[in-house]
Amino acid sequence: MPGSTAQTNKFHTFYLQQRPDQSSTWADIKVNHPLDYESIKEYNLTIRVENNGAQQLASEATVYIMLEDVNDEIPLFTEREQETVLEGEPVGSKVTQVNAIDKDGTFPNNQVTYYVVESDRNEGKDYFEINRETGEIFTKVMFDREKQGAYALEVEARDGAPSARPNSNGHPNSGR
Ligand SMILES: [Ca+2]
Ligand SMILES: [Ca+2]
Ligand SMILES: [Ca+2]
Secondary structure, X not given: OOOOOHHHOOOOXXXXXXXXXXXXXXXXXXXXXXXXXXXXXXXXXXXXXXXXOOOOOEEEEEEEEEOOOOOOOOOEEOOOOOOOOOOOOOOOOEEEEOOEEOOOOOOOOOOOEEEEOOXXXXXXXXXXXXXXXXXXXXXXXXXXXXXXXXXXXXXXXXXXXXOOOOOOOOOOOEEO
């Protein structure tokens, strides 16, 4: 029986499929499309059963369905930014703090850890380091503006559990 809200099956998220089995008939509850924990965490369905006899009888039951979160959301950085450091600042000076948000509903699917991308194309990788928990970025060298005026630094955010997305091979989700 479709209810009046998405949680009560207004949009036919669930359907019943009858399955005869010797003396009785079962009704399997099936889904019409994949469910998303971040949109709706629980449903309650009213199931109604009726007979076909001369005297019509019916009864209803409520089935509660609770979803379990899977790691399907990717941590995403909230902004791209440009920061300046004064030349001659001591090693270990804080430059900025980056922030990524993972919309998964539960820990550790939404736990974010930060990394400096270890690629030769990452110009700034030898000049900055990042605090894995907080995303704060610090200098690793003392800069000399006359040598080079600007550095691009690529950082990555990873979440805390194997990904539930296709083709992830058990790796966490990551975003840059
Ligand atoms: Ca999701
Ligand atoms: Ca996630
Ligand atoms: Ca999720």
